[in-house]
Amino acid sequence: MTYDETGPPGPQRPEAASEASATPDTGLDAVRRLHVMAAGIPGARVVEGVLDAEFADVWAVMSDLEGGFGEFQPDMRNVRVTARDGDRVTAHARSRYGMRARLDGVVRPGWCWLQSRFVIIGMAAEPLPDGAGTRVALTGGLRIPGRALIVPGAGRELRRSLDRLTRRMD
Amino acid sequence: MIVAMTGPVPHRPPDAVARPAAGPRAEGRTVGASATADARRERGVALARAARGGDTIAMNDLLDHLIPYVSAICAPIALSSRQDAVQETLVVVFRKLRGLQEPAALYGWVRAIAAREAVRVARRDARDIPAEPADLPAPGDPQLAADIDDVLARLSPEHRAVLVLRDVEGLDEQEAAALLGVPEGTVKSRLHRARAGFRRMWTG
Numbered sequence: 001m002t003y004d005e006t007g008p009p010g011p012q013r014p015e016a017a018s019e020a021s022a023t024p025d026t027g028l029d030a031v032r033r034l035h036v037m038a039a040g041i042p043g044a045r046v047v048e049g050v051l052d053a054e055f056a057d058v059w060a061v062m063s064d065l066e067g068g069f070g071e072f073q074p075d076m077r078n079v080r081v082t083a084r085d086g087d088r089v090t091a092h093a094r095s096r097y098g099m100r101a102r103l104d105g106v107v108r109p110g111w112c113w114l115q116s117r118f119v120i121i122g123m124a125a126e127p128l129p130d131g132a133g134t135r136v137a138l139t140g141g142l143r144i145p146g147r148a149l150i151v152p153g154a155g156r157e158l159r160r161s162l163d164r165l166t167r168r169m170d
Numbered sequence: 171m172i173v174a175m176t177g178p179v180p181h182r183p184p185d186a187v188a189r190p191a192a193g194p195r196a197e198g199r200t201v202g203a204s205a206t207a208d209a210r211r212e213r214g215v216a217l218a219r220a221a222r223g224g225d226t227i228a229m230n231d232l233l234d235h236l237i238p239y240v241s242a243i244c245a246p247i248a249l250s251s252r253q254d255a256v257q258e259t260l261v262v263v264f265r266k267l268r269g270l271q272e273p274a275a276l277y278g279w280v281r282a283i284a285a286r287e288a289v290r291v292a293r294r295d296a297r298d299i300p301a302e303p304a305d306l307p308a309p310g311d312p313q314l315a316a317d318i319d320d321v322l323a324r325l326s327p328e329h330r331a332v333l334v335l336r337d338v339e340g341l342d343e344q345e346a347a348a349l350l351g352v353p354e355g356t357v358k359s360r361l362h363r364a365r366a367g368f369r370r371m372w373t374g
Contacts, residue, residue, distance in 0.1 A: 028237050032257045040221070040229055040264030106230055113230045120226055147224040 043150035055127035247288035292327035
């Protein structure tokens, strides 16, 4: 696995295979979407890497909010999904420090965006052409309560998350 | 993407459906489509207001809402670089969203950014002009759309931008000139050359 960390916008890349794109037939893959979202949130960083695993296997872990998600997101424990309506999700989570959070957002193939009053979590995954693996990207962190602002220092946590995800997929 | 060569058509808001205005039923449908387009436009403005207020789920929904609109402008200008153009347009839009004085002006503002970014990306990624096209395809030939793209690719990004703004987005020359930051006379001459070039290349 290789990764790089950037502020938005993201690096230019060859177009990824689109069968699992977060926005099919509209011209912007999920990882690019994540860079756009980060561009609108001062302080947000994006870490990005390529995993040597099938998209379906990677996304099965990343989108399993009550299971795999908590295994690689260092501060998300005991996540419980309380409502689903289409791609809309509500979940309750408790951090390792005991803080509770109600997360609201969107989960669909290759794309997850969640927010609570204190946290923003963004995840994207795209299959690479010719089965060459899966590109993943993460953003988010602690936010200024209720505002689209990330507290400085989120990059290290994001890299830890990506490292954990990589190990989880090995 | 097909560029009409018969003059401007009315600007269509995102996801509006073009309908013929013939007879009461068609008129009813046109009114319905217009109402739908207005409702979608109002939703986009409401999402922009919520996103400016710090709601990142509204940002997510605004992104869903704007991608088709931005793609429709960027694709015929940036061609094979359309994903870069769409991404870079939306990066600018999201970075500057809080500075947008009047959210009701969202679509005109996004359109201006999209046209400029598409031209910039297309120029950056400019590649060699391909050889002469093959014979014209028959109507209905699946090769037709690809050949239109091929003909468009022979125009400069600036000429494609003028064609898109005038003949697809339906702006007048003054509006297109303001949007592209060039004199009105430049738009007129670019449009004339682009249409003439398109016809010449298309008819061989």
